[in-house]
Amino acid sequence: MVDLPRPLSEIQLSRRNRLVVYYLTGLVGLVLIYTTTYNVALAQLEGVNQSIFASFEFIVQTMTTTGYGQDSGIWSHPLMFLFVAGTQISGIALGFFTLRLIIIPLFTGAEVNLDNRLTPKDDHVIICEYRRDSAVLLDELRELGIDYVLISSSEENAKALSDEGYSVIHGSPQDATAFERASIETARAVITDAGDANVNTILTVRSLNSDINIITLTDDSDMREILLETGADSVLSPHGVLGHRLAEKAVSSFKSELTDTIDIGGELEVTEVPIQQGNRLIGTQIRNSKIREETGANIIGAWIDGELQLPPDPDSIIRSNTVLLLTGGHDALEAFSDFVQPARTLRNHERIIIAGHGEVGQAARDVVSEEGLEVVTIDTEDRDDVDVVGDSGSEESLKQAGVETAGAIIVGLPDDSTSLLTTVLARSLNPNIEILARVSDTDATRKALSAGADYVLSVPRVSARMVARELRGEDVLAPASQIRLLRAPATPLAGLTLAKSGIYKKTGCRVIAIEDDTGLTSAVDPQQEFTGNERIILVGTDEAVQQFRKQFDVAPVTSSPS
Numbered sequence: 155m156v157d158l159p160r161p162l163s164e165i166q167l168s169r170r171n172r173l174v175v176y177y178l179t180g181l182v183g184l185v186l187i188y189t190t191t192y193n194v195a196l197a198q199l200e201g202v203n204q205s206i207f208a209s210f211e212f213i214v215q216t217m218t219t220t221g222y223g224q225d226s227g228i229w230s231h232p233l234m235f236l237f238v239a240g241t242q243i244s245g246i247a248l249g250f251f252t253l254r255l256i257i258i259p260l261f262t263g264a265e266v267n268l269d270n271r272l273t274p275k276d277d278h279v280i281i282c283e284y285r286r287d288s289a290v291l292l293d294e295l296r297e298l299g300i301d302y303v304l305i306s307s308s309e310e311n312a313k314a315l316s317d318e319g320y321s322v323i324h325g326s327p328q329d330a331t332a333f334e335r336a337s338i339e340t341a342r343a344v345i346t347d348a349g350d351a352n353v354n355t356i357l358t359v360r361s362l363n364s365d366i367n368i369i370t371l372t373d374d375s376d377m378r379e380i381l382l383e384t385g386a387d388s389v390l391s392p393h394g395v396l397g398h399r400l401a402e403k404a405v406s407s408f409k410s411e412l413t414d415t416i417d418i419g420g421e422l423e424v425t426e427v428p429i430q431q432g433n434r435l436i437g438t439q440i441r442n443s444k445i446r447e448e449t450g451a452n453i454i455g456a457w458i459d460g461e462l463q464l465p466p467d468p469d470s471i472i473r474s475n476t477v478l479l480l481t482g483g484h485d486a487l488e489a490f491s492d493f494v495q496p497a498r499t500l501r502n503h504e505r506i507i508i509a510g511h512g513e514v515g516q517a518a519r520d521v522v523s524e525e526g527l528e529v530v531t532i533d534t535e536d537r538d539d540v541d542v543v544g545d546s547g548s549e550e551s552l553k554q555a556g557v558e559t560a561g562a563i564i565v566g567l568p569d570d571s572t573s574l575l576t577t578v579l580a581r582s583l584n585p586n587i588e589i590l591a592r593v594s595d596t597d598a599t600r601k602a603l604s605a606g607a608d609y610v611l612s613v614p615r616v617s618a619r620m621v622a623r624e625l626r627g628e629d630v631l632a633p634a635s636q637i638r639l640l641r642a643p644a645t646p647l648a649g650l651t652l653a654k655s656g657i658y659k660k661t662g663c664r665v666i667a668i669e670d671d672t673g674l675t676s677a678v679d680p681q682q683e684f685t686g687n688e689r690i691i692l693v694g695t696d697e698a699v700q701q702f703r704k705q706f707d708v709a710p711v712t713s714s715p716s
Contacts (some may be wrong), residue, residue, distance in 0.1 A: 155648045157361075158682065162546060164701070166383070170219050177251070177331055177355055178494055181248065182365075183332060184244070184248075185210075185213055185308060188213045188241055189206065189209050189210045189213045189294050190206075190209075190214060191215060191237070192237065192241075193206050193209035195233065195237060196209065198708035199231040200231060200384070203361065209435075212520070213241065215640055216241045216245060216436075222597075229377050231442060234433065237558050243592075245569045250331040252353075254405075259311055261466065262388050263651035264601065265514060266324045267516045268312060268313065268316050268322060268324055269335055270599045271316055271321075272303065272321055272323065275303060275321075275336070275337040275340060275341070276301075276337075276340045277339065277340065277341075277342045277692035278300070278301035278302055278303060278337070278341050278342065279300055279302045279303075279342060279344070279345060279347045279625065280302070280303050280304075280305065280310075280336045280338060280341050280343070280344045280345070281300070281302055281303070281304045281344075281345045281346075282304075282305050282327035282344065282345065282346040282347065282348050282355050283304065283305070283327055283346070283347055283348040283349070283355075284345070284347045284371075285349070285393070286306060286347065286371075286387035286594075286613055286614045286617045286618075287313060287594075287595065287596060287613075287614035288304060288306075288311075288320070289315070289318070289320070290596055290614040290615065290617075290618050291522060291614070291618045291621060292304065292315075292320050293700070294618040294619075294622055294696070294700070295530075295622075295625075296483065296608075296705060297501055297700035297703055298622060298625075298626055298700075298703065299703075300625060300626065301321075302320070302321055302421045303321050303323060303336040303337070303341075304321065304322040304323070304324075305323055305324075305325050305326075305327050305332050305333070305336055306322055306324060306325075307324070307325065307326050307327070308324075308644075309324045312324040312380070313511070321356050322493070323335055323336060323620060325356065325470075325563060327346065327348050327354075328351060328352065328355060328358055329358070330358055330361065330362055331358065333358065333362055334362070334624060336363050336595070338359070338363055338366070338649070339362075341363075341364070341689070342366070342367065342370060343358050343367040343368070343625060344366055344368050345368070345369045345371070345621060346359070346369070346370050346371070346386075347370075347371040347372075349372075349373070351382050352370055352372060352377070352381060352384075352386075352586050353380070353381065353651070355388055356370065356381065356385045357385065357666050358382065358385045358652075359385075360385045360399050365630075367387050367391065368385060368386045368387050368389070369386070369387065369388050369389075369621065369624050370386040370389045370390070371389075371390050371391075371617065371621075371627070372389060372390070372391055373391070373392045373393050373512075374391075374513065375391045375512050375513065375517075377389075377584065378391070379390045379514070383439075388622070388624055390617075390620050391513065391515045391622055391625065392613060392616050392617040393513035393517070393592075393613065394513055394514075394516075394517040394615060395511065395513070395614060396514055396517075396592050396611050396616050397514035397515060397516065397517030397518040397521075397564075397566055397592075398518070398520075398521055398626050399611060400514070400518055400564050400566070400590045400591075400592065400609070400611060401506075401517070401518035401520075401521035401522050401564060402521060403426075403507075404506050404518075404562040404564055404588060404590050404646040405521060405522060405525045405527065405608050406559065407430070407562060407588055410514055412483075415484065415487055416639060418639065418641070418667060418673045418674070418691050419669065419675050420480070420667070420669070420674030420675065420676075421484070421511070422481065422483065422676050423481070423482065423483065423484055423487055423638060423666055424454075424480070424666070424673060424693070425480050425487055426477055426478070426479055426480075426606035426609070426637065427471055427474045427477065427480060428475075428476075428477050428588065428590075428609045429473070429474060429475070429477070429478065429608075430474060430586070430588045430608055431454075431521070433472075435472045436472055436473060436474055437471060437472070438471070439468065439469055439470065439471055439472075440453060440466050440468050440469070440471075440472060441468035441469065441671065443472065445478075445480075445490060447488035447628065448489070448490075449482075449486055449487075449490040449492075449493050450479070450483070450485070450595045451480045451482040451486040451487055451489065451490040452480065452481050452482055452676070453465070453478055453479070453480060453592070454476075454479050454481050454664060454666050454693065455637065455664065456470065456472075456476055456477065456478035456482070457476065458470050458473075458476055459603075462637060462694070462695050464658065464662065464663070464693065464694060464698075465664065467628060472534045474608070475533065475603055475607070476607070477608070477609065477612075479637060479693065481666055481667075481676060482676075501678065504524050504527050504528060504554055504562040504699075505527070505528040505529070505530060505559070505561060505563055506527055506528070506529050506530075506560065506561060506562045506563070506564065506640075507529075507531075507532065507547035507552075507555045507556070507560050507562070507563040507580075508522070508529060508530070508532070508563045508564045508566060509531075509532050509537065509564065509569040509573075509576050510532070510533060510546060510565065510566040510568070511531045511532075511540050511566075512539070512568060512587065513532075514564075514566030515531060515564070515566040518540075518566060519539060520532060530542065530555045530556060530560070531543060532546045532551050532552070532555050540555050540634075541554045541555065541640050545572075545630070546567060546572065546574040546576045546577050547561065547567075547572045547579065548658055549579055549583070551575070552579055552580060552583060553583065557580055557583050557584055558583050559589065559672045560584065561587065562587060562588040562589070562590065563576075563587055563588070563589055563590070564590050564591075565577060565578050565580075565589065565590070565591040565592065565607070566591075566592050568593075568599040569594070570593050570595050570601075570602075571604060573591055573592070573593060573598075573602065574598070574601055574605050577589055577591055577602060577605040577606050577607050578606060580604050580606070581588070581605070581606035584624055588608050589606060589607045589608050590607070590608060590609045590621045590653060591607045591609070591610050592610075592611050592612075592613060593609075593610060593611070593612050593613065594612075594613050595612075595614075596612045596614050596615060598612075599612050602630060604661075615696055618696075619638070628693065634693075636696065636700050637693055637694065637696075638693065638695065638696055638698075639691065639692070639693050640691070640692055640693075640699055640702075641669070641689055641690070641691050642685075642686045642689065642690055642692065642702075643688075643689055643690075644668075644685075644687070644688040644689060645686045645692050646685055646686075646706045647684040647685030647690075648684055648685060649683065649684070650683065650684055651680060651681050651682060651683050651684070652665060652678060652679070652680045652681075652682065653680040653681060657692070657702065657706075659701075659702040659703070660693065660702075660705050661698050661702040661705055661706075662694055662695065662697070662698035662701065663693065663698045663699060663701075664693055664694065665678055665690050665691070665692045665693060666678070666691055666692065667690070667691040668682075668688050668689070668690055668691070669688060669689040669690070669691065670687065670689070673686070674691070
């Protein structure tokens with residue numbers, strides 16, 4: 155699908171750009187009026203007939219104070235002198251306006267009012283103090299076609315994001331005027347991620363708009379009830395979800411039954427399987443893995459060397475740190491679990507270490523404890539449920555926690571540098587340990603995999619997916635996952651086959667199932683023509699899914715997530 159230029163009537167300009175357009179339009183109009191008036195006055199008052207273009211040249215020369223050219227000295231009527239003097243004065247005034255309005259802001263980096271950069275807002279989202287890599291969420295909203303305004307109390311951060319083209323203003327989310335400047339009267343929702351100031355922000359919003367939807371993000375799940383009572387409509391805890399997911403992946407390595415699959419309907423499930431040290435598949439080409447023949451499960455993708463391959467290259471070799479993306483019925487996925495079970499039972503001890511006992515670590519500990527596995531926590535603060543008080547990035551603390559004989563370690567530290575160091579140390583002390591890590595910076599994902607982590611989740615990615623699902627009713631089947639699964643209508647594909655649609659070539663996404671009135675099937679025929687009434691299940695990275703939306707202008711199906 156080729157993106158056509160938008161009609162001029164649909165282009166929205168920021169306040170400052172609108173002002174510039176008004177100014178330039180007025181300037182052109184003034185020059186034309188001056189030119190016509192001078193040409194007529196010269197003929198009527200001085201008896202001199204000349205070309206309109208000559209009069210235009212005179213006006214430009216006069217207003218720019220470059221001289222009077224061939225007309226100098228031909229005036230005798232008092233009104234002509236007054237007109238020429240007025241033109242001179244207005245030219246000087248316009249010069250000052252041009253300097254202040256256009257030249258200085260463009261070329262000297264002078265202070266600008268960020269409010270003037272905003273385009274008109276309606277049915278938009280107001281985001282307050284987003285602390286999880288704002289650009290990731292803002293890019294997500296932009297690709298989903300959701301308009302927004304970010305309010306940041308950091309003037310430096312607001313200016314930097316605004317310079318990059320994001321809709322950002324500087325202000326305090328506890329100040330009602332900031333919301334008024336962000337056009338709260340026409341907004342659809344407010345997202346607040348203001349930490350300890352969440353309660354204050356919610357009360358401020360409710361005082362201005364009692365009906366608006368308020369979505370609150372918090373790193374402290376204990377605050378959930380308080381935030382709901384204060385006035386939040388929904389409370390999201392990305393760290394808790396992320397810790398829960400990491401623990402599920404770790405626990406699955408010790409259990410014979412499969413518990414961390416994603417049900418996409420029609421008895422079809424998807425799961426991610428990190429390949430750890432000692433796995434029987436290591437060193438095998440994907441084409442020779444015999445996974446489908448032995449288990450009935452299908453490999454639909456694989457993270458190899460930090461890159462997602464959809465589908466994977468059949469000649470790619472499965473190594474430790476490879477993450478296989480499998481689909482099939484629950485029995486088939488359990489058969490795969492049994493297929494690799496011999497390598498998984500060679501662990502020295504069913505102990506899971508949790509490095510960091512913040513929100514991520516606590517959520518992970520709850521899951522591991524419920525499964526009856528031994529858990530050892532490391533944290534720098536001596537508090538309840540902390541077994542080893544010390545730095546997780548030190549060899550001494552890891553050895554004290556028993557890393558050399560542990561089966562897995564969940565790295566839930568807030569600092570990425572310490573997380574990477576912990577990962578490297580854990581891998582050096584126990585080559586067979588399974589390492590699952592959270593990172594605070596999206597760009598640190600590949601670094602963590604290179605450092606030896608088997609499975610990595612990014613806080614900004616998980617947070618953005620959770621917010622997107624709240625705002626759009628988006629059927630993101632796995633917000634806390636290394637990949638993204640999406641159910642979307644096939645309306646834009648009507649009359650096309652999957653092969654002709656070019657979905658994979660254009661976006662990098664892969665269709666893994668098709669759902670219609672008869673049910674859901676994973677037997678996708680590339681030559682089957684879409685009627686437009688189907689729904690497709692596709693998989694890809696966040697960037698690939700966003701590209702799919704952009705290329706095919708697809709809105710998600712609103713339904714309850716699995």
